[in-house]
Amino acid sequence: MADYNLSSLGQDLQLTSPTTSEAHVLVINTGGTIGMTLHDNVLAPKPNAFVQSLRKLPILHDESYAICGSDNTLVLPMNKDNKRIIYTVMEYSPLLDSSNMTTDDWSQIGKDIEKNYQNFDGFVILHGTDTMAYTASALSFMCEHLGKPIILTGSQVPIYQVRTDGIDNLLGALLIAGQFVIPEVCLYFHNKLYRGNRVTKVDNRSFNAFSSPNLAPLANAAIDITINWDTVLRANTTAKFQVSTELNSNVGLLKLFPGITTATVRAFLQPPMQGVVLETYGSGNAPDNRPDLLEELKKATDAGVIIINCTQCLRGTVSMSYATGKVLIDAGVITGGDMTSEAALSKLCYVLAKKELSLDTKKKLMAQNLRGELSLDFADTKLCLSDSRFIQVIAQSLHISCKEELAAIRDALTPPLACAAAKIGDIEALEALKEMGSNLCLEDYDGRTPLHVAACEGHLNAVNYLLSHGATVYAKDRYGDTPLCNAVHYRHRDIVELLRQTRAHFSQDRLEELGRELCSLAASGDLEGLEIWSLAGADLMKPGYTGQTAIEVVGIGTVVGGYYECDEYDDNGDEVNKMQHVWISVFARFVTSSLPHQLRHL
Numbered sequence: 001m002a003d004y005n006l007s008s009l010g011q012d013l014q015l016t017s018p019t020t021s022e023a024h025v026l027v028i029n030t031g032g033t034i035g036m037t038l039h040d041n042v043l044a045p046k047p048n049a050f051v052q053s054l055r056k057l058p059i060l061h062d063e064s065y066a067i068c069g070s071d072n073t074l075v076l077p078m079n080k081d082n083k084r085i086i087y088t089v090m091e092y093s094p095l096l097d098s099s100n101m102t103t104d105d106w107s108q109i110g111k112d113i114e115k116n117y118q119n120f121d122g123f124v125i126l127h128g129t130d131t132m133a134y135t136a137s138a139l140s141f142m143c144e145h146l147g148k149p150i151i152l153t154g155s156q157v158p159i160y161q162v163r164t165d166g167i168d169n170l171l172g173a174l175l176i177a178g179q180f181v182i183p184e185v186c187l188y189f190h191n192k193l194y195r196g197n198r199v200t201k202v203d204n205r206s207f208n209a210f211s212s213p214n215l216a217p218l219a220n221a222a223i224d225i226t227i228n229w230d231t232v233l234r235a236n237t238t239a240k241f242q243v244s245t246e247l248n249s250n251v252g253l254l255k256l257f258p259g260i261t262t263a264t265v266r267a268f269l270q271p272p273m274q275g276v277v278l279e280t281y282g283s284g285n286a287p288d289n290r291p292d293l294l295e296e297l298k299k300a301t302d303a304g305v306i307i308i309n310c311t312q313c314l315r316g317t318v319s320m321s322y323a324t325g326k327v328l329i330d331a332g333v334i335t336g337g338d339m340t341s342e343a344a345l346s347k348l349c350y351v352l353a354k355k356e357l358s359l360d361t362k363k364k365l366m367a368q369n370l371r372g373e374l375s376l377d378f379a380d381t382k383l384c385l386s387d388s389r390f391i392q393v394i395a396q397s398l399h400i401s402c403k404e405e406l407a408a409i410r411d412a413l414t415p416p417l418a419c420a421a422a423k424i425g426d427i428e429a430l431e432a433l434k435e436m437g438s439n440l441c442l443e444d445y446d447g448r449t450p451l452h453v454a455a456c457e458g459h460l461n462a463v464n465y466l467l468s469h470g471a472t473v474y475a476k477d478r479y480g481d482t483p484l485c486n487a488v489h490y491r492h493r494d495i496v497e498l499l500r501q502t503r504a505h506f507s508q509d510r511l512e513e514l515g516r517e518l519c520s521l522a523a524s525g526d527l528e529g530l531e532i533w534s535l536a537g538a539d540l541m542k543p544g545y546t547g548q549t550a551i552e553v554v555g556i557g558t559v560v561g562g563y564y565e566c567d568e569y570d571d572n573g574d575e576v577n578k579m580q581h582v583w584i585s586v587f588a589r590f591v592t593s594s595l596p597h598q599l600r601h602l
């Protein structure tokens, strides 16, 4: 179990140089081969050595770049897009071989992500490969309304050895977590980024240890990193990010084999068992000539045990093509479609822990696609790009015939079209673009997304629509501005409120600037401005470049023995009192929690 103290870390993390080309990633090191050394001829985790060894690797740390922060903060060399990825490593104690992990460790990782969510652009979890697919699956369910990338990685050979795959894996995970807003729990290994709840470990000798048999990778890292944006999930919600760290451990995994005895099945299904993944043959089949065995399954489902049918095959889905499959439905078993056993098991842990839900709702959730872990039937596929008359006409005039070129045209055309629709708050036009299969998160040539534009223009409905259709609040344009910065700048209070609901916040690389802006608003007595910045989550006690806070700049008060005393800085006493009154109300409303005790009573 981790005992890392984050309070010191949280402070230090804000101290990096304020340029718009920095991204901040938190690396949580849970253990695994990547940080192991040989003891008595076997590999075991080596504590307190990982960061020092990263420091010595120029590819993973650029000593010439000045960063402030904790001793565990490092920086990657500048990448092709002139971006610096600054990362802070939090090491768990003890470090674990992932075979030793339990659901408590999943909860701990979830808690640490939640605690630090605001301070980082992305998260990398270093983890052993043996149970990485389970942890990745579990985190994908636990992280509700996720808006930032969480990437698990590790290695097959320790980072301390010459032929390690750890450097490439860590570097790739950091680059993706720091550069792309992929709001999913992913697993990065051997140049591929996978959806975390779709993978399974398939090889313990090759560097290519994982497979995602039923879903193509989300990204490929070759000369360039290519993201398959059509597959990437979107939050599609205005709800706040939260981590559900309660997990139910009364779950099990039962693999059928020819001749399995009824006694084994009965023993397995005894209380306190509440959820079981039944690994069946082929397309979800079990012996239909074994009434004894089917009877045990039926008794358990009648007693409220949720049993999910997952295939033992690596690829394919559970379908009711055979009589041997249908008998399981009759026994109350729920079809698991193309879910991996790892995903189904951790989904049970997550769903069964939701005490407020009825058994029926829990069963329904298990059959539903919650985080992209399950392919639904494709019968109701939406109108796709090739159905769009507009794109077709353009494609014809450009003599475009293949699917890839068509997709490239769509991706080039839709950002400016969507931004234009957002500019006038035209939701119908946004809807039409969405229907064409367009991704409403794509950026224009200045890195601006439709959400930036709608936030600038104050179109609340358009902002709401975009947030409900996959737009990310964490997109940064070429100036480093997020939609929240834009809404604050143009003083659209309602939009700031809506964006804050989704947990949008100022990014770490703007904090220094923020202090300056607050001081200048204070200097000009712009209370409305201060109020909207505060509403957007700005800390009004943040000092500007002179080291003064907004309060000190305006020079209206000092705390003396428990009351607020006004300094006379104006000839007109009334003015000062009025000013003091407004200031007090602003500060009482927005900063009481961070003010000294005496001030809270004003």
Ligand SMILES: NC(=O)C[C@H](N)C(=O)O
Pocket: 031, 032, 033, 034, 096, 097, 098, 099, 127, 128, 129, 130, 131, 154, 155, 156, 157
């Ligand atoms: N490659 C690895 O990381 C395997 C190791 N036993 C672990 O899962 O922690």
